[in-house]
Amino acid sequence: xxxxxxxxxxxxxxxxxxxxxxxxxxxxxxxxxxxxxxxxxxxxxxxxxxxxxxxxxxxxxxxxxxxxxxxxxxxxxxxxxxxxxxxxxxxxxxxxxxxxxxxxxxxxxxxxxxxxxxxxxxxxxxxxxxxxxxxxxxxxxxxxxxxxxxxxxxxxxxxxxxxxxxxxxxxxxxxxxxxxxxxxxxxxxxxxxxxxxxxxxxxxxxxxxxxxxxxxxxxxxxxxxxxxxxxxxxxxxxxxxxxxxxxxxxxxxxxxxxxxxxxxxxxxxxxxxxxxxxxxxxxxxxxxxxxxxxxxxxxxxxxxxxxxxxxxxxxxxxxxxxxxxxxxxxxxxxxxxxxxxxxxxxxxxxxxxxxxxxxxxxxxxxxxxxxxxxxxxxxxxxxxxxxxxxxxxxxxxxxxxxxxxxxxxxxxxxxxxxxxxxxxxxxxxxxxxxxxxxxxxxxxxxxxxxxxxxxxxxxxxxxxxxxxxxxxxxxxxxxxxxxxxxxxxxxxxxxxxxxxxxxxxxxxxxxxxxxxxxxxxxxxxxxxxxxxxxxxxxxxxxxxxxxxxxxxxxxxxxxxxxxxxxxxxxxxxxxxxxxxxxxxxxxxxxxxxxxxxxxxxxxxxxxxxxxxxxxxxxxxxxxxxxxxxxxxxxxxxxxxxxxxxxxxxxxxxxxxxxxxxxxxxxxxxxxxxxxxxxxxxxxxxxxxxxx
Numbered sequence: 001x002x003x004x005x006x007x008x009x010x011x012x013x014x015x016x017x018x019x020x021x022x023x024x025x026x027x028x029x030x031x032x033x034x035x036x037x038x039x040x041x042x043x044x045x046x047x048x049x050x051x052x053x054x055x056x057x058x059x060x061x062x063x064x065x066x067x068x069x070x071x072x073x074x075x076x077x078x079x080x081x082x083x084x085x086x087x088x089x090x091x092x093x094x095x096x097x098x099x100x101x102x103x104x105x106x107x108x109x110x111x112x113x114x115x116x117x118x119x120x121x122x123x124x125x126x127x128x129x130x131x132x133x134x135x136x137x138x139x140x141x142x143x144x145x146x147x148x149x150x151x152x153x154x155x156x157x158x159x160x161x162x163x164x165x166x167x168x169x170x171x172x173x174x175x176x177x178x179x180x181x182x183x184x185x186x187x188x189x190x191x192x193x194x195x196x197x198x199x200x201x202x203x204x205x206x207x208x209x210x211x212x213x214x215x216x217x218x219x220x221x222x223x224x225x226x227x228x229x230x231x232x233x234x235x236x237x238x239x240x241x242x243x244x245x246x247x248x249x250x251x252x253x254x255x256x257x258x259x260x261x262x263x264x265x266x267x268x269x270x271x272x273x274x275x276x277x278x279x280x281x282x283x284x285x286x287x288x289x290x291x292x293x294x295x296x297x298x299x300x301x302x303x304x305x306x307x308x309x310x311x312x313x314x315x316x317x318x319x320x321x322x323x324x325x326x327x328x329x330x331x332x333x334x335x336x337x338x339x340x341x342x343x344x345x346x347x348x349x350x351x352x353x354x355x356x357x358x359x360x361x362x363x364x365x366x367x368x369x370x371x372x373x374x375x376x377x378x379x380x381x382x383x384x385x386x387x388x389x390x391x392x393x394x395x396x397x398x399x400x401x402x403x404x405x406x407x408x409x410x411x412x413x414x415x416x417x418x419x420x421x422x423x424x425x426x427x428x429x430x431x432x433x434x435x436x437x438x439x440x441x442x443x444x445x446x447x448x449x450x451x452x453x454x455x456x457x458x459x460x461x462x463x464x465x466x467x468x469x470x471x472x473x474x475x476x477x478x479x480x481x482x483x484x485x486x487x488x489x490x491x492x493x494x495x496x497x498x499x500x501x502x503x504x505x506x507x508x509x510x511x512x513x514x515x516x517x518x519x520x521x522x523x524x525x526x527x528x529x530x531x532x533x534x535x536x537x538x539x540x541x542x543x544x545x546x547x548x549x550x551x552x553x554x555x556x557x558x559x560x561x562x563x564x565x566x567x568x569x570x571x572x573x574x575x576x577x578x579x580x581x582x583x584x585x586x587x588x589x590x591x592x593x594x595x596x597x598x599x600x601x602x603x604x605x606x607x608x609x610x611x612x613x614x615x616x617x618x619x620x621x622x623x624x625x626x627x628x629x630x631x632x633x634x635x636x637x638x639x640x641x642x643x644x645x646x647x648x649x650x651x652x653x654x655x656x657x658x659x660x661x662x663x664x665x666x667x668x669x670x671x672x673x674x675x676x677x678x679x680x681x682x683x684x685x686x687x688x689x690x691x
Contacts, residue, residue: 174443174444174445174446174447175443175444175445176443176444180290180291180292183290183291183292184257184290184291184292186291187251187252187255187257187290187291188252188257190247190248190251190252191248191249191251191252191257193244193248194245194248194249197241197244197245197248198245200241200245201238201241201242201245204237204238204241205238208231208235208238211231212231239458240451240454240455242482243454243457243458246478246479246482246484247454249475249478250468250470250475250478250479250484253373253374253470253472253475254288254373254374254470255288255290255291256287256288256289256290256291256292256294257290257291260287260288260289260294261287261288261289261373261374262285262286262287262370262371262372262373263285263286263287263288263372263373263374263375263376264283264284264285264344264347264348264351264372264374264375264376265283265284265285265286265298265375265376265377265378266280266283266335266344266347266375266376266377266378267280267281267282267283267284267298267378267431268280268335268377268378268379268638268639269281269379269380269410269507270379270380270381270509270639270640270641271380271406271410271507271508271509271510271546272502272505272506272507272508272509273500273501273502273509273552273637273639273640273641274333274335274336274501274502274639275335275336275337275338275343275499275500275501275555275637276334276335276336276337276338276339276340276343276377276486276638277335277340277343277377277379277464277467277486277637277638277639278335278379278638278639279332279333279502280301280331280332280333280334280335280347281300281301281302281332281413281428282298282299282300282301282428282431282432283298283299283301283331283351284296284297284298284299284435285297285298285370286376293439293443296436296439297432298428298431298432298435298436299367299428299432300425300427300428300431301330301331301332302332302424303366303367303425304331304351304354304355304366304367305330305331305332305354307354307358307362307366308330308354308355308357308358309328309330311357311358311359312328312330312353312354312357313328314328314329314330314350314353315328315329316328316329316333317329317336318587319501319503319553319587319598319600320333320336320503322600323503323504323551323553323573323600324503324504325504329350330350330354331347331350331351331354334346334347334349334350334351335347335377336501337591337592338488338497338499338555338557338635338637338638339486339487339488339592340375340377340467340468340469340485340486340487340638341469341476341480341485341486341487342592343377344375344377344469345469347375348372348375348471351372352369352372355367355368355369355370356369372471373470373471373472374468374469374470374471374472374475375468375469376466376467376468376469377466377467377468377469377486377638378460378465378466378467379465379466379638379639380405380406380409381406381460381463381465382460382465382466383405383406383438384402384403384405384406385402385456385459385460385465386438386442386456387400387401387402387405387438388402388456389442389445389449389452389453389456390437390438390441390442390445391441393434393437393438395430395433395434395437396430396433398412398430400434405434409430409431409434410507410546412427412430413427413428413430413431414507414545414546415545461482461483461484462483462680462681463636463680463681464486464636464637464638464639464640464681464682465639467484467485467486467638468484468485468486469485469486483682486638488557488592488593488594488635489593490559490560490592490593490594490633491631491633492624492631493559493620493621493624493630493631493632493633494520494531494559494617494621494624494630494631494632494633495557495558495559495594495632495633495634495635496518496533496556496557496558496632496633496634496635497556497557497594497634497635497636497637498514498516498533498535498554498555498556498557498637498643499554499555499556499557499637500514500552500553500554500637500640501552501553501554501555502550502551502552503551503552503553503600504551505548505549505550505551505552506545506546506547506548507546507547508539508541508546508547508548508549508550509550509641510541510641511539511540511541511547511550511605512537512538512539512540512541512550512603512641513537513538513540513641513643514535514536514537514538514640514641514643515535515536515538515643515644515646516533516534516535516536516643516644516645516646516679517532517533517534517536517645517646517648518531518532518533518645518646518647518648518649519531519532519533519534519648519649519650520532520617520648520649520650520651521650521652522650522651522652523616527619527622527626528616528617528619528622529616529617529621529622529625530565530614530615530616530617531558531562531614531615531616531617532612532613532614532615533556533612533613534610534611534612535554535610535611535612536608536609536610537550537552537601537603537608537609537610537611538603538608539603539604539605539606539607539608539609540606541605542605542606543605547605548605549574549575549576549602549603549604549605550602550603551574551600551602552600552601552602553598553599553600554598554599554600554601554611555596555597555598556596556597556598556613556615557591557594557595557596557635558594558595558596558597558615558617559594559595559617559618559620559621560590560593560594560595560618561595561618561619561620562595562615562616562617562618563615563616563618564586564588564597564613564614564615565614565615565616566612566613566614567586567597567599567611567612567613567614568583568610568611568612569599569601569609569610569611569612570583570584570585570586570599570600570601570611571583571584571600571601571602572584572600573600573602574602575602575604584599584600584601585599586598586599586613587599597613597615599611599613625651625654625689628654628688628689628690628691629686629687629688629689630649630651630685630686630687630689631684631685631686631687632647632649632684632685632686633682633683633684634677634679634682634683634684634685635682636679636680636681636682636683640679642678642679642680643679644676644677644678644679645676645677645678645679646674646675646676646677647673647674647675647676647677647685648672648673648674649672649673649674649687650671650672651671651672651673651687651689652671653671654671654689654690655669655670655671655689655690656668656670656671656672656673656687656688656689656690657688657689657690658687658688659673659675659685659686659687659688660685660686661675661677661685662675663675671689673685673687
C-alpha cells in the first residue's frame with residue numbers, strides 16, 4: 001500500500017532509475033484536498049437525496065396502494081350488492097370505489113417526476129394504466145346501476161331502511177306481477193337507456209383494450225393470472241351489456257310500446273330442414289300493446305294452407321316443384337331463402353295473400369287478417385332450452401321434457417293423433433297447449449332467473465336456433481348488425497355457405513350427418529383461384545315412420561361472379577324414382593348478393609353420398625389475396641345440425657404470417673392453411689401473408 005503523501009515523495013531518477021523526492025506546491029495540495037472534500041460532500045448530498053426520493057416514492061406508492069385497496073374493497077361490496085339485486089347500495093359503493101381509484105391514480109401520477117428512473121417509471125406507468133382501467137370499468141358499471149335503480153323503483157323494491165333491506169331483496173317479483181302501467185314505464189325506461197348502454201359498451205371495450213395492451217407489455221406472472229380473471233369477468237359483462245343495448249332498441253318495438261305490435265311466430269322444424277331453418281309446420285301470433293300481452297294463439301300451418309288451396313295460386317321455386325311435387329307455393333314452404341329477412345318477407349306475403357283469398361265467412365273461422373310487424377323463428381332446440389327453465393309439462397297424460405320435446409311432439413302429431421281418433425285439423429292442438437303453458441310459466445319466473453334466461457336467449461341467437469325479423473327498417477338494421485337476424489350479408493373477400501332443403505324426406509335430418517370440406521388452390525397459368533366444396537352425407541338411420549332416404553336440394557353460396565366448373569354426386573332423382581341413378585344438372589343463379597350453385601342428391605339409409613361443386617372464384621378474391629391478406633366469411637344455415645367444416649386453403653407462393661383462428665403449430669411455416677372449423681355459428685377466417 002502507498003501512503004497518503006506518496007505522490008509527494010515519488011520521483012524517478014534520470015540515470016539511475018532510483019526514486020527521489022519531488023516538491024509539490026502547497027496551493028496544489030490545497031486544491032486536491034478541497035476537491036476530495038467536494039466529492040465527498042456531493043456523494044453525501046446524492047445519498048441524502050436518494051433516501052429522500054425513495055421515502056417520497058414509498059409514501060406515494062403507499063398512499064396509492066391504500067387508496068387502491070379501498071377502491072377494491074368498495075368494488076367488491078358493490079358486486080355483493082348487485083348479486084342481491086340491491087342497486088342502491090351498489091350505487092353508494094361504486095361512488096366510493098371511483099373516488100378511491102381516482103385518488104390512487106392521482107398519487108401514481110406524481111411519480112412522473114421520477115420516470116427518469118427506468119424500472120420505477122415503467123412500473124408506475126403500468127400501475128397508473130391499470131388503475132385507469134379499474135376506474136373506467138367502475139364508471140361504466142355505475143352507469144348501468146343507475147338504470148337498475150330506476151327499474152328497482154318501478155318494481156317496488158326500494159327498502160325504506162337498512163333493516164328492511166334483506167326482506168326487500170327476497171321479494172320474488174315476476175313480470176306477471178307488474179301492473180300494465182308499470183310495464184309500459186319499464187319499457188320506456190329501457191328504451192331510454194339505449195344510449196347509456198351503448199356508451200357503457202364503448203367504455204368497456206376501451207378498458208379491455210387498455211388492459212390487453214398493459215399485459216402485452218409484460219407484467220409479473222402472478223399479476224397476469226389475476227388480470228386474466230379480471231379480463232374474463234369484463235368480457236362477460238360486455239356481452240351482457242351488448243345484449244341489453246340491443247334489447248333496449250328492439251324490445252320496445254316488439255312489445256308495442258308506441259303502437260300495438262303483431263309478431264308472427266314460425267315453428268321451424270329442423271328435423272325437416274329447410275333453407276330458412278326448417279319446415280313451418282305451425283305458426284303463432286303474438287299481440288302486444290304497451291308491454292301487455294293482449295293475445296297469443298298457435299295453429300297448424302296446414303289449417304290455413306288447405307283452406308286456401310281452392311282459392312289461392314302462387315308459383316313455387318322450381319326445385320320445390322320438381323323434387324317436392326309442389327304445384328302451389330303455400331305459407332308452409334315460405335322460407336326458401338337462407339336469409340331470414342327474405343324468408344320472413346315471403347312468409348308475411350304468402351300468409352296475408354292466403355288469408356285474403358278466403359271467402360269472408362271462412363276467413364273469420366280460419367284466420368282473420370292481421371298486420372304483421374315482425375317475425376320470430378325458432379327451432380325445437382330453443383323449445384328444449386325453454387323447458388330447462390320452466391320444467392316438464394304434462395298435457396293429457398303426456399309429459400314433455402327438455403330431452404324428449406321434439407320427438408314426443410312429432411310422434412303425437414304424426415302417429416298418436418290417428419290412434420286416439422283425433423281429427424287431422426286438431427292434431428296440433430297439443431302443440432298449442434304446450435306453447436301456452438310455456439308462455440304462462442315464463443311470465444311467472446322469479447326475477448332471479450331473468451339473467452339466466454337472457455343468457456340462454458343470447459346463445460340461441462348466436463347458434464341460429466332463434467332468429468328475429470322486424471318490418472321496421474331501423475330495427476331490422478339493429479338486428480342485422482347484432483347478428484340476431486339470421487342474415488346472409490356478403491362482405492369483402494371470400495364467402496361460403498352450404499344450404500340444404502329436405503324435400504319429401506319425412507323427418508330424416510337428425511339421422512343424417514354432414515361433413516363439409518372447402519378447398520382453395522391457385523389456378524395454373526392465371527392469377528385466379530379455384531374453389532371446391534365437398535358435402536359428405538352419412539345416413540345413420542333406417543326406414544321407419546319418421547325416417548326415409550334423404551333427398552336434398554343443396555345450394556352453395558359463393559362470392560358474386562364465381563364460375564361453376566363442374567358438379568359430381570348429383571342425381572336426376574332418388575333411387576326409387578330413377579333406378580338408373582342418372583346424374584343431375586347443376587343450377588346457377590344469383591341471390592341476395594351471392595352466386596349460387598344448386599343440385600339435387602339422395603342417400604339411402606346406411607349409406608354415404610358425396611356432392612362436389614368446383615368453381616372459379618372472381619378476381620375480387622384474387623385482389624384481396626394479392627394485397628397480402630385473405631378474408632373468408634362462413635355462414636351457418638339456420639337450424640342446421642352443426643356440420644363440421646374442414647378448410648384446406650393453398651395460397652401458392654404466399655407464406656402465411658398469422659391466422660385467426662390459428663392452425664395447429666405443426667402446420668405453420670408455409671402457404672397452406674389447414675384447420676377444422678366448428679360451424680356452431682357464423683364464422684370468419686382472417687389470414688395475413690408475409691410481404
